[in-house]
Structures are given as C-alpha cells and as structure tokens.
Amino acid sequence: MDEQNIISLIEKFQSLNLSAIIDFDKFNGYAITHHSTTIEGSTLTENETRLLLDEGITPAGKPLVHSLMVQDHYNALLFITQKAKDKTAVTPNFIQSINAVVMKQTGSVYQTVFGEMDAGKGVFRKGNVSAGSTYFVGYQKVEELVNKLCVGINEKLSIVTSAIEKINCSFDAHFDLVTIHPFYDGNGRTTRLLMNYLQLYFNLPLSIVFKEDKAAYFEALQQTRKEENIAIFRKFMFAQYAKYLQLEIEKFEQLDKDGSKGKGFSFVF
Numbered sequence: 001m002d003e004q005n006i007i008s009l010i011e012k013f014q015s016l017n018l019s020a021i022i023d024f025d026k027f028n029g030y031a032i033t034h035h036s037t038t039i040e041g042s043t044l045t046e047n048e049t050r051l052l053l054d055e056g057i058t059p060a061g062k063p064l065v066h067s068l069m070v071q072d073h074y075n076a077l078l079f080i081t082q083k084a085k086d087k088t089a090v091t092p093n094f095i096q097s098i099n100a101v102v103m104k105q106t107g108s109v110y111q112t113v114f115g116e117m118d119a120g121k122g123v124f125r126k127g128n129v130s131a132g133s134t135y136f137v138g139y140q141k142v143e144e145l146v147n148k149l150c151v152g153i154n155e156k157l158s159i160v161t162s163a164i165e166k167i168n169c170s171f172d173a174h175f176d177l178v179t180i181h182p183f184y185d186g187n188g189r190t191t192r193l194l195m196n197y198l199q200l201y202f203n204l205p206l207s208i209v210f211k212e213d214k215a216a217y218f219e220a221l222q223q224t225r226k227e228e229n230i231a232i233f234r235k236f237m238f239a240q241y242a243k244y245l246q247l248e249i250e251k252f253e254q255l256d257k258d259g260s261k262g263k264g265f266s267f268v269f
Contacts, residue, residue: 084200
C-alpha cells in the first residue's frame, strides 16, 4: 500500500456521510475495544462486547475479568477522545493516566523492594519484565525513556504537516511505547490508545490492529526490534490502516446501496 493510496482512502473515508449512521463513533469505539482487548486475551465475542457496553449485560460463562477489561478499555477510549478535543500535551503523567483507566478494575498489587505498587494506578513498573523471548528495558530506564518519548512526540506535534507524517508519528509512538513496556500490565492496550490519541489529535481516522492479525502484529514488533528498522512496523500498520479504511468504506457503500443507513449497525463488527 503506497502513500498515495493511503491518502486516497483517508480522503474517501472522510467524505462519507457518517452522520447518517446513528452512533457511528460509539459503535466504532466498540469495535476498537473489541479487537484491542481480544489481542490481550478477552474471550468476549463481538456481540457480547456490544451488549456489555450498550446495555450492561455481562456475558454468562465468561471470566468476569474479561468484561472488566472491555469496560475499562472503552472508558479509556472515551478519555483520550476528550483529551484530544482539548489538545492535551503528551506527558508521562498523561500516558500514566491512560494506563490507569485501562487497568482501573483489573490491576494487581505488586510487592517490590520499593513497597506496594498498584497496577491500577498507572504506576511505572519497578521490576524487569519479558514477554516470550523478548526482554524489555530495565525498570531503571523507564522514566527516562518515557520522558524522551514524550519530548519527541510533542516536538512532532508542532512540526508535522502531511498526513503521512502524522500517521507515522502515531505508529512510531505505538512502537516506541510498547518497546519501553513501562507498566506492569496493559502495555499493549495503552500503546494502541496512545496511537489512537495522536490520530484523534490530528483529526485522522482511528486505526485498529485486527484480532485475526495478532500473530503478524507480534512478528512485526519483534522484527522491527531485531533489525532496528521502523519501516517494518510502519509497513504492517499501514496495511492494517488500509484494511480498516477499506472495510469501513465498503460497508458504508453497501448500507447506502441497501438503504439500511441509520439503523445503528457497527461497520467493523
């Protein structure tokens, strides 16, 4: 997917009469939440996610923690949406605030040499972590690296002009934060929400990492780190972005063709 095709897709998406779809933003948010939490282990189906968030119906036979994870993620999405309207600067405290909402109901308390650390409060980790064969930076470097990341993001916010530069800014922040892995838990969800925040800040369509592409997503992250080449991750994320935009456009056009607009359908679901 070359840059011009991405720009064309964004322009076509933004030209759609989405206001004709009742609660498009809400249902689109449900979809983003469903895919992000499923990547992290939630077993709720698309319909169960929608019923939980729309009607408060907790699915029977599913772990309660998965419902809590879904509720917290959606609340975090609402949180960043409001912050984007306020053009909030990206600071370590802001990133911690996102994580605190993400982990509000499911964060564990960790016993460390520094005392109790409540993962539901958005605290930076005070221990070293790994995921599979990947070892993340030592906890002593977390605050410094997050500070450096925030400085870099805020510098870009004031100078990027083209849509491609803005998209790359969101994708790069995604990669950099998840590579730092600053929290005890919720790093993936927080990272993808930071990406979405920057897209909201730039008035761009929000992107999704699709649950069915989880393995390719992790592979792209690992290969980018191994080869120290951000182009690998950007290529994966541009493909995800194009997939999302194409699905949205096709489903809107089908609704328009069928005369079904205004019935509150979710595009991605």
